[in-house]
Amino acid sequence: MAFFETHDMVKHFGGLTAVNHVSFQVEQGQIYGLIGPNGSGKTTIFNLINGYFPLNGGEIRFEGSRISGLKTHQICRKGIARTFQVVKPLKRMTVLDNVIASAFLRCSTKAEARALAENTIEFCGMTGEADKLAKSLPIAWRKRLEIARALATKPSLLLLDETAAGLNPSESEQAIQLIKRIRDSGITIIIVEHIMKVIMTISDRILAINHGTVLTEGTPEEVASHPEVIAAYLGEDYRA
Amino acid sequence: MRSHLGPITFLILLIIYPWVVSDSYYQHLMILVLMWVAIGSGWNLIAGFTGQVSFGDAAFFGTGAYASALLAHKLGVSAWWGLAIGGFVAVIIAYPFGWICFRLRGAYFALATLALNEVMRHIATIWESLTEGMVGILVMQTFVSKVPYYYIALVIAVMSLVTVELVINSRWGYYFVSIREDQDTAESIGIDTHYYKMTSLSLAAFLTGLAGSLYTNYMGFIDPSIVFSLHDISIMAILVGIVGGVGTVYGPAVGAFIMVAVSEIFRTGGFGFLENLTRATSSPLVATITKYVKEAHVFSFGILVILVILFMPNGVVGDWKVLVQKFRSRRSRAPEG
Amino acid sequence: MEVFLQTLVAGLLKGGLYALIGIGMALIMGVMGIINLAHGQLMMVAMYVTYCLFHYLGVDPYLALFGSMPTLFLIGMAIQRFLLNPLMRVESILPENQVLMTVGIAMVLTELARFIFTSNYLSIKTSFSTKAFYLGGLSFSAALCVAFLFSAALTVLLFWFLIKTDVGRSIRAVAQDSEAAQLMGIDAERIKVITMGIGSALVAAAGTLLLPIYYLFPDIGGPFTRKAFVITILGGLGSAVGAIFGGITLGLAEAFGATYIGMDYEDMIGLIIFILVLLFLPGGFKRLTKV
Numbered sequence: 001m002a003f004f005e006t007h008d009m010v011k012h013f014g015g016l017t018a019v020n021h022v023s024f025q026v027e028q029g030q031i032y033g034l035i036g037p038n039g040s041g042k043t044t045i046f047n048l049i050n051g052y053f054p055l056n057g058g059e060i061r062f063e064g065s066r067i068s069g070l071k072t073h074q075i076c077r078k079g080i081a082r083t084f085q086v087v088k089p090l091k092r093m094t095v096l097d098n099v100i101a102s103a104f105l106r107c108s109t110k111a112e113a114r115a116l117a118e119n120t121i122e123f124c125g126m127t128g129e130a131d132k133l134a135k136s137l138p139i140a141w142r143k144r145l146e147i148a149r150a151l152a153t154k155p156s157l158l159l160l161d162e163t164a165a166g167l168n169p170s171e172s173e174q175a176i177q178l179i180k181r182i183r184d185s186g187i188t189i190i191i192v193e194h195i196m197k198v199i200m201t202i203s204d205r206i207l208a209i210n211h212g213t214v215l216t217e218g219t220p221e222e223v224a225s226h227p228e229v230i231a232a233y234l235g236e237d238y239r240a
Numbered sequence: 241m242r243s244h245l246g247p248i249t250f251l252i253l254l255i256i257y258p259w260v261v262s263d264s265y266y267q268h269l270m271i272l273v274l275m276w277v278a279i280g281s282g283w284n285l286i287a288g289f290t291g292q293v294s295f296g297d298a299a300f301f302g303t304g305a306y307a308s309a310l311l312a313h314k315l316g317v318s319a320w321w322g323l324a325i326g327g328f329v330a331v332i333i334a335y336p337f338g339w340i341c342f343r344l345r346g347a348y349f350a351l352a353t354l355a356l357n358e359v360m361r362h363i364a365t366i367w368e369s370l371t372e373g374m375v376g377i378l379v380m381q382t383f384v385s386k387v388p389y390y391y392i393a394l395v396i397a398v399m400s401l402v403t404v405e406l407v408i409n410s411r412w413g414y415y416f417v418s419i420r421e422d423q424d425t426a427e428s429i430g431i432d433t434h435y436y437k438m439t440s441l442s443l444a445a446f447l448t449g450l451a452g453s454l455y456t457n458y459m460g461f462i463d464p465s466i467v468f469s470l471h472d473i474s475i476m477a478i479l480v481g482i483v484g485g486v487g488t489v490y491g492p493a494v495g496a497f498i499m500v501a502v503s504e505i506f507r508t509g510g511f512g513f514l515e516n517l518t519r520a521t522s523s524p525l526v527a528t529i530t531k532y533v534k535e536a537h538v539f540s541f542g543i544l545v546i547l548v549i550l551f552m553p554n555g556v557v558g559d560w561k562v563l564v565q566k567f568r569s570r571r572s573r574a575p576e577g
Numbered sequence: 578m579e580v581f582l583q584t585l586v587a588g589l590l591k592g593g594l595y596a597l598i599g600i601g602m603a604l605i606m607g608v609m610g611i612i613n614l615a616h617g618q619l620m621m622v623a624m625y626v627t628y629c630l631f632h633y634l635g636v637d638p639y640l641a642l643f644g645s646m647p648t649l650f651l652i653g654m655a656i657q658r659f660l661l662n663p664l665m666r667v668e669s670i671l672p673e674n675q676v677l678m679t680v681g682i683a684m685v686l687t688e689l690a691r692f693i694f695t696s697n698y699l700s701i702k703t704s705f706s707t708k709a710f711y712l713g714g715l716s717f718s719a720a721l722c723v724a725f726l727f728s729a730a731l732t733v734l735l736f737w738f739l740i741k742t743d744v745g746r747s748i749r750a751v752a753q754d755s756e757a758a759q760l761m762g763i764d765a766e767r768i769k770v771i772t773m774g775i776g777s778a779l780v781a782a783a784g785t786l787l788l789p790i791y792y793l794f795p796d797i798g799g800p801f802t803r804k805a806f807v808i809t810i811l812g813g814l815g816s817a818v819g820a821i822f823g824g825i826t827l828g829l830a831e832a833f834g835a836t837y838i839g840m841d842y843e844d845m846i847g848l849i850i851f852i853l854v855l856l857f858l859p860g861g862f863k864r865l866t867k868v
Contacts, residue, residue, distance in 0.1 A: 076430035090421040101414040105430035293673040347612045362845045539688035545681030
């Protein structure tokens, strides 16, 4: 029984099948990558795991128990946190308050929440921005705030959605370092990315999908040399 | 502590107010202000902080009011017991209210609350065997002087403000604001948004219901068109919240003061100033103006809504810095360097 | 059986008129995303305009359409241009400012009417008002029939306008995706102003057509605003076609309610339908037609 697994996930939107019998397993402590062209269903998969959309078929299991069908906040409580592709900061709150709001999940007093929030912010290298209003942050910091907020819920599994999109090379590099630090602290990560450099460098295993269907699964080298994956990405610069 | 110096000073002033001002009319006005502080604070909790803009708070006010009235009228118990249970009865109403309305977001939530408000008003009007319908209910007033009512209202108002202050600095407060800012995000950081929206609504209902019970005891007479009134209660609550400052602790207090003042100034023509002016000048023009001003208070509310939303949507407290800056920049004519 | 058919006819005819009210509001909702809580009050203004034209100038109410519609068209445009469009740029905590603004406008319009005309109930009597004609044992109120015909004509005109003309297409574009429309060169703000004008003109027509068979006083706006949004919710927010079904449904519901339950409950029926639809059919009729 794997740490996290999906069996035969199916999701329809009207006549469109966005996710078509997708199954995969993630081991504890791994960084598991999910790649696919735009519109292939990656974010939908996250939305299914997270409980945003109900499954039309299949199931999702985490640490042995079934989580498909639970509400989003219950799933978070169980230890799965996520970031959003289109970042959703709590705009009119400061960075610190954003993270404190998250921290309250595991803390009962404000003092505790504050301490956890401050630690998390430091871990993410955001201490200098702590008192700034979330809406005043540029995109790179907003993405980091997404991560900090997710981390403050003390997850055991973290879903990162397009964390590196929109970042310049040096910001990307910093993001990669942060992700490694998160993995080293004991959190399992599933990461969605379509910037090859990021995902190929850090993933232990990768699932490649297109049009909601699994193309292949394996180590980064195996996936990168798979003919269908290359075909799907024809024209995309692999070495970003 | 320093930030509380202002409010504490006000509190002291409010405590000695009835000793200084013995005119029962002005005492009455302050009682109204204090009542609106409570109602406005309740609305602010659910709307300003949690982002669920309710257009139907009269449902809770009326429930509290009738709880008191019916205790006296049907059970022969003192209406003061209504103060104790009025808030709780309103909370009970809040549950189906929330269940129906919270499945909707934004303006549709607002409409649903408005519809429920009206439904309750209709029910209260039609269910005559329970509520006496439009005949209304008369309650014996316990005190002749207004002063005891004043202090009770003051306690309720202070309680409301303290409650809001405590809540927003706690986990509840953070959760409420998170829901307001982005409900989806809130869910994904583990907030049970339905539960916390209900909590916020229950608090609002409690404070508003309490104010309703006070109203019954103080005014001595209620009927559905008064206590379930869309314009006089629900929309007034919104105005109190908006004019004062949405999402701030003291906003409703400022808003209550301004709204009652504006309302009375129009209703009485500047507290009788215009009438005196008419008498003094014997001018028919002034007399006409006086007459129109006195009848124009709803009109002035409408204009006030329009102006506030256009120019000061965050209210006096919310836009305070903006107001101060505008004031300063008009005074100093020094050219920019 | 006869009572049933009679009620059915009355409901349908009234429903046609309601549809006109609903279409205006649906258009506004679809294009601007505003819930116009002053819709009934705009209708009230149109009714007063019609009354004045009739009373002081002897203009036949059906001709008065040419007076009330343009007037409300201009008023609607002014409201959108000066009071509602600016709100888009204002940064505030609560997004419901537009709704609140329309509440303020509604209050101002009502009180202005009261100021000018006092709270007295007014009505106009035309040769049509009490006439009825008989068909198959059922009586049809002449005024309602004429109103229904005009409504139908205006509705057809509106749809032709939306489908065939450039402005109409621009309106539909903005309704679907305001940003995309702007990127294609459509001045969204101007379109919104025009839409508000059209929506107001439509509800003005409804008011003018209604006046001969109804009565008029300043507070008449409120109940009609409520009816307007029940209709729009029933039909599916922003759907003009849906509003037609919504209007007819409400007309029928009120007619049957009045006949079989009691006159007092007319307002309640609308509210209860509203709540039921919100609970069980949030997309309105429009939702039913989609897969």
